[in-house]
Amino acid sequence: MGSMADPVRPITTYRLTHHARLEMARRQISEEDVARVLATPEQTESIRIGRILYQLRMEWGEPVKTYVLRVVVDIDREPFEVVTAYRSSKIEKYWRGIT
Numbered sequence: 001m002g003s004m005a006d007p008v009r010p011i012t013t014y015r016l017t018h019h020a021r022l023e024m025a026r027r028q029i030s031e032e033d034v035a036r037v038l039a040t041p042e043q044t045e046s047i048r049i050g051r052i053l054y055q056l057r058m059e060w061g062e063p064v065k066t067y068v069l070r071v072v073v074d075i076d077r078e079p080f081e082v083v084t085a086y087r088s089s090k091i092e093k094y095w096r097g098i099t
Helices: 018-027 031-039
Strands: 014-016 043-048 051-060 065-074 080-088
Touching (some): 014 018, 014 031, 018 031, 031 051
Parallel strands (some): 014 080
Antiparallel strands (some): 051 065, 065 080
């Protein structure tokens, strides 16, 4: 299994699962934001064999606030599949290293 120190590998080819589309709509997360996290992640983490979490800090809302957008991807299939995506304001909880 990978570790938190694994090099960050951008993903540009993937499909969104039905579940991911539903959750993104419910959470008001755009496909563009998911694509940005996968193409330019700041951190990745192996959840289990074949499943990686990608995350990126982004700004949302009025007033603007920084969140971490986390995208879960199954990489043991072709094309890779986005399982779900969510954002959190609890950056300290999810971020490794200096925030």
